[in-house]
Amino acid sequence: MTRDEITTGLAEILEEVAGVNPDDVAEGKSFTDDLDVDSLSMVEVVVAAEEKFGVKIPDNEVQNLKTVGDAVSYIAAQS
Amino acid sequence: MSRPDVVVTGLGATTPLGGDVASTWDAMLAGRSGVSALTQEWAEQLPVRIAAQLAVEPSEVLDRVRLRRLDRSEAIALIAAQQAWADAGLAGSDLDGERLAVSVGSGIGGATTLLAQDDILEASGPRRVSPHTIPMLMPNGPAAWVGLELGAKAGVHSVASACATGAEAIALGLDIIRSGRADVVVAGGTEAVIHPLPIAGFSSMRAMSTRNDDPQRASRPWDRGRDGFVLGEGAGIVVLERAEHAAARGARVYARLAGAGITSDAYDIVQPHAEGEGAIRAIAKAIADADIAKRDIVHVNAHATSTPIGDMLEIGGLHKALGDHPVLSATKSMTGHLLGAAGALESIATILAIRDSVVPPTINLDDPEPGLTLDVAAHKARHMEIPAALNNAFGFGGHNVALVFARP
Numbered sequence: 299m300t301r302d303e304i305t306t307g308l309a310e311i312l313e314e315v316a317g318v319n320p321d322d323v324a325e326g327k328s329f330t331d332d333l334d335v336d337s338l339s340m341v342e343v344v345v346a347a348e349e350k351f352g353v354k355i356p357d358n359e360v361q362n363l364k365t366v367g368d369a370v371s372y373i374a375a376q377s
Numbered sequence: 378m379s380r381p382d383v384v385v386t387g388l389g390a391t392t393p394l395g396g397d398v399a400s401t402w403d404a405m406l407a408g409r410s411g412v413s414a415l416t417q418e419w420a421e422q423l424p425v426r427i428a429a430q431l432a433v434e435p436s437e438v439l440d441r442v443r444l445r446r447l448d449r450s451e452a453i454a455l456i457a458a459q460q461a462w463a464d465a466g467l468a469g470s471d472l473d474g475e476r477l478a479v480s481v482g483s484g485i486g487g488a489t490t491l492l493a494q495d496d497i498l499e500a501s502g503p504r505r506v507s508p509h510t511i512p513m514l515m516p517n518g519p520a521a522w523v524g525l526e527l528g529a530k531a532g533v534h535s536v537a538s539a540c541a542t543g544a545e546a547i548a549l550g551l552d553i554i555r556s557g558r559a560d561v562v563v564a565g566g567t568e569a570v571i572h573p574l575p576i577a578g579f580s581s582m583r584a585m586s587t588r589n590d591d592p593q594r595a596s597r598p599w600d601r602g603r604d605g606f607v608l609g610e611g612a613g614i615v616v617l618e619r620a621e622h623a624a625a626r627g628a629r630v631y632a633r634l635a636g637a638g639i640t641s642d643a644y645d646i647v648q649p650h651a652e653g654e655g656a657i658r659a660i661a662k663a664i665a666d667a668d669i670a671k672r673d674i675v676h677v678n679a680h681a682t683s684t685p686i687g688d689m690l691e692i693g694g695l696h697k698a699l700g701d702h703p704v705l706s707a708t709k710s711m712t713g714h715l716l717g718a719a720g721a722l723e724s725i726a727t728i729l730a731i732r733d734s735v736v737p738p739t740i741n742l743d744d745p746e747p748g749l750t751l752d753v754a755a756h757k758a759r760h761m762e763i764p765a766a767l768n769n770a771f772g773f774g775g776h777n778v779a780l781v782f783a784r785p
Contacts, residue, residue, distance in 0.1 A: 317442030338446070341508040 299351070299377060301325070304370045307350055308343075315342045325367030333366075353377055383554045384785055385631045386623050387465025387616030388725050389457035389565075393609050393712055396433030397460055401712075401722075402729050406758045408738045410593035410711050412607050419573045425585045427592040428571045429609030429713030446509040447522065448487035449569035450612075454519035455526055457612040458563055462527055465616040466628055467561070474530035478559035479523050480546045481614065482536035484717025484772070485570045487514030492574055519567045523614075531559040537717070539772030540682070542566045543613060544720025544780055548637035550617040560622040565614035565721035576608060582647070584684060596714075597741035598681035598688050598707035599749045606682040609713025613721030615728070620785075630785040632728045635765065636667025642775030649687055653694035655777045660698035660767065663779035669765050671699055674781065676736050676766040678727040681707035682714050689748050691769065696750065704761065705753045706730075707739045720770030720778060727768040727782050735760050 309323035316339045322332070329335040335343065344355050347369070353376040355363075363369045390397065393411025394404035404411070411429040420426045435452040436444060444452055458481070462468055490513040497505050512518055517535040524533035532553070536546045543566025550564035579585050586605040588595035596607040623630055640662065642655035649656070664671060677695060681688050688707075695703065708726050715722055730736055735758050742755040765783035770776075 315442075315445070317440065338508040345504060 299374070301370050301374060304351065304373050305366060308347065308366060308369060311343055311346045311350065315339050315346060323366055325365065325370060327366050328364055329366070347373065351377055380555055382620035383551050383617055383634045384620045384623050385615050385634060385728055386618045386628045387461040387467065388631065388728065389460030389464060389614040390612060390722055390725055391431060391433060391453050391456050392611035392722060393429035393432055396438070398725060400432070402726070405708055405711055405726060405737045406735065408711065408740045408756060408758070410740060411609065412592045412595055412713055414589070414592050423573055423576055423580070425576050425580045425587055426589045427586070427595055427607060429607055430571060431610055446513065448490045448513040448518060450483050450487060450567045451513065451519045451522050453569060453612040454481055454567035454614065455522050457565065457567070457614040458523040458526065461563060461614040461616045467616065472561060474528040476531055476560040477527065477529040478531040478553050478562045479520050479527070479529045479533040480536060480550045480553065480562055480564040481520040481523050481567065482542040482546045482717055483516060483519055483567050484537070484539050484542050485568065485575060486516040487518060488570050488575060489572045490514045492572060523563055527563060529563065538776035538778070539774050540714065540716050540719055541770040541772035541776035541778045542717035542720065543722065544724060544768060544770035544778040545639060545776065547615060547617070547634070547721060547724055547780060548639055548778055551634050551637050554617060554619050560619045562617045563614060564617055565612065566718040567612035568716040568718040569610045570716070571608060571610050579608065586683060594741050596683045596710050598679070598683045598710055598739060599746055599753065600742050601744045601746055603683045603685060603688065605684055606709070607713040609715040611712070611715050611718050611722060613718050613725050615721065615724060632731050632782045633785050634780065635669055635783040636663045636781040638662025638666060638779040640777045642777065644775055647773045649690050649771060653690040655775060656691060656694040656769065656771060657698045659777035659779040660694065660769065663767065663781045664698070667765070667781035667783065669781060669783055672702065673764045674699060674767050675703055675761065676730055676763045677703045677705050678723045678730070678766065678768045679705050679707050680769040680771045682709055687771070689746060692749060692751055699767070701751060703751065703767070704736050704759060705739070705751050706737045708737055710740045710742070720768065723770065724768050724780055724782070727766045731763045731766055731782055731784055734762050736763070
């Protein structure tokens, strides 16, 4: 799966869970500061991403995933 | 220091009769029933397959993402509170949050969230349980969301007294303003538990009507053919305000909340006291608290749920506490029983009865009980001057609440 494909998949999840406009989702964007995803919604995003991409994202990794790019890199490395 | 007067300056509701106060009140005065058959698949095996469901779904009002983190009871409390807030002319105002409190309760709370998330837990495991589960099911959730929405910083309270909740929440609002802890209190009740488990529980108690083949005629307080209550869902919210505060900002005043009486039976967990002793004391306390002559309380919006025992006990209690002059209404004949929201919605009906000089009808009262010795506006609304009126609400657990509203 390419980085773009993962970004698109994350954008779909972010729209579903937190109402984020898919056009706003890019690798450089911070989940909390730029996309306004709060801590409970971030939990939903992680669980949905695990399901969508067939990966495991442990809770202690989530704090390192500050930006969409961080998440894309982690998922790309796992899948 | 003299006790401050408390007035009602805003109303909001979403009910089986309409998505707001105006449509609900119009339907009530027209004598329309909000009860219908439950056509969901889950209802097929239930002994009770009727309910009074919301006329307007929350998804027509709130956006999808917001609804993901709200229990249905929270969503409708928020909708009704937004309406009441705007109706009071407070939307966009510079009201000091430290002078604003919330008192909104629910009889059962976020039960449908609890049950839905338990289904997910069983089917998919704990990691799939929503992180919003706890704030959605906690009993203070509706009050907390309303407080968050309106910026209330003088305290957010969630009364729970079963079917007396909505009325007790309003009584607490009165106390808060009288004690000086806030100038404005957003108060009321909410309930949304049309789900097989609560229905099965109530019907195991033999408390619900099983008139499944005739939904609109199932809720029939004081009629000899009544066989239990009809479950309803909805929310009712009022804005209570210190009268001087309302006058200073030129607010429109619907009515004065003149007094409240709260008692408990200490008798049985679900049966009302055999002589209605606790109810009589609540009514007497409310009248004394209001300092209004009994003869001026010419209308009562009764608790009257359409159960065989409770309906007639209330009549006896009203006779003893108030006399034989009031004209009664049982609006549950149209809305069904909104449990924790009932006392709030019926307070709104009482307030509008005073404003419009009209007693709403009691539908389905075709064959009145011989013991129904008080006058009821049966089938049709009745126009009459109403200087003051009473609203009763009683709840499992032996809770009795009476509220007296009066012309401003």
